[in-house]
Amino acid sequence: MSTAPLRQPPPQAGLLLLQWCRQAWSRLQFGFIVAVLALTPSSWGHRSMRAALARHAWLDTAPILPGFTLLAALLTLVITRIVVVTAQSYGLSQYALEMVVRVLVLELIPLTAALFVALRCTIPNGAALAEMRLRGHFRAMEAQGRDPVVEEVLPRVLAGVFATITLAALSCIVATTLAYLAVYGARLAGLPAYTRMFGHVFTPSVSLIFVLKTLLFSAAVAFIPMVSGMQQTGPHASREHAALQGLVRMFAVLLLLEGLSLVGNYY
Template sequence: MGRAMLRWLIGGWRIVLFGMLVLSLSFSPATYQRDNRHAIAYQIVLGTTANLVWFSVLTALASLILIRIVVVTALSYGLSKYALEMVVRVLVLELIPLTAALFVALRRTLPDGVELAEMRARGELESLQRQGIDPIRREFFPRAVAGVFSVLMLAAVSCVLSLILAYLSIYGFTHWALAGYTRVVGQIFNPAVSMIFLLKTLFFSLAVSLIPMASSLYDTRSTQLHSRSKAANELAAMVRLFFVILLIEIASLMGNYY
C-alpha cells in the first residue's frame, strides 16, 4: 500500500509538472511558429467539431426529458414556481459541465493519450527530436490545448441551448415571460455562483486535458507496447482522471450549497 500511495503521489506531481510545462509553453513565442500553429489549429478543429454536434444533440434530448420530469413533478406537488430554478441549478450548474468533461475525456483526450503512448513506443517522438522538432510542442501541447478548448466550448454551447429549451418548455413560444425568466436566472447566477461555475468548468477542462497527456509522457517511458504494465498505466490514468473530476465536483457543491 505504501508503494501504491507513493506511485499516486509521484503521478500527481508529474501532472503538476506537465501543467506548468504547458503553461510556460503557452507564453513562449516559439510555440506559435507556423508548423506549431497549424498543429494547434488542426487539433482544436478535430477535437471540437465532431464532438460539438453529437454532444449538443444528446444534451438537447436529455435536457428536454429532464426539464419535463422536473416541471411535471413540481406541478404535482404545487411547487411550480420553483421548477425553473431547479432546472437551472441541476442541469446547467451541475450536469452539463460534468458531462462535457467526461464526453471529451472518453471521446478525445484519453484516446489521444493512448495514441501518444503508441507513438513513443514506435519511436516517432524520438525521431521528431532527432529532426530538431520538440515533440512536446508539436504533439503534446496541441492536444492539451484542444482538450481545454473542447470542454469549454461544449459546456458553453450546451448551457445556452439548455437555457433556451428550458424557457420554451416552461413558457412556450412567447416573449412575455422573458423578463421574469432572465430575473430568475440572474438571481441564480450571482457573482459567487458564477465564479464557482467558471472555475469548475476550467478545472474540469484542465484535468481532462493534462492527466492523459502527462500519463502518456511520463508513465509509459519504461513500458512496452501491448504489455500488461502499459495497460495498468492507462487504467491508472483513467482512475486518476475520474478521481480528480470527482474532487472538483465535490468542491463546487460545497461552495454552492454550504
C-alpha cells in the same frame, strides 16, 4: 539438510508512498511544463504547432459537437418535463425552472461535456502519445532538432481545453433556451420572470464557481490523459495502459472538483 528459500520481505508502506509521491510530482512537473509552454509566446511561433492545433481543434470539436448538442437538448426536455410536472403536483411550480437551471446548467452539462470530450478525444490522444513515445517517434523528432512536446503534446492539450469549453458553453445556451420554451412556449411574456430567476441563481459567487469549475474541468480532461501517455515507462507500458491510467486519474480529479463546487455553491 535442505533449506527453504528465504522470502523477500514485503515493501514497506513508507517506500511505496514515497515512490507514489515521486511519480505524482513527476507528472505535475510535466503538466506545469506544458502549461508554461501554452502561455509562452515563442511556442506559438512554430508553424507546425499552429497547424497541428488547428487540425486537432477541428477534429476534437466538430465531429462531436452536433451529437452532444442533441444529447443536451434531449436531456433538457426530459428533465424539464419531469421537474415541472413533479413541481406542479406539489404546488411548487415557481421553483421548477430554478431547479432545472441549477441541475442542468450548473452541474450536469459541464461534467457531461468534460466526460464526453475525454472519452471521445483526449484519452485516445493520450494513448496515441504513449504509442508514439514507445515506438521512438519522439526520439526521432529530437534528433531532427524538433520539440515533441511543442509539436505533438501542446496542440492536443489546447484542443482538449477548447473542445470542452465549446461543448459546455453551447450546450448551456441550448439548455436554457429549451427550458424556457418548454415552460412558456414561444412567447415573450415569461421573459422578465425568467431573467429574474437567472439573476437569483447566478449570483457573483455562483457564477465565479461555475466559470472556474468549467475551466478546471477542461484542464483536467486535457492535461491528465496526455501526462499519463507521456509518462509511460516500465514493462507494462502500452497504449491500453496509458488510456486506463488517464481515465482513472481524470475521473478522480473530476469527482474532487465537482464535490468542491457543490460545497462552494450550497454550503
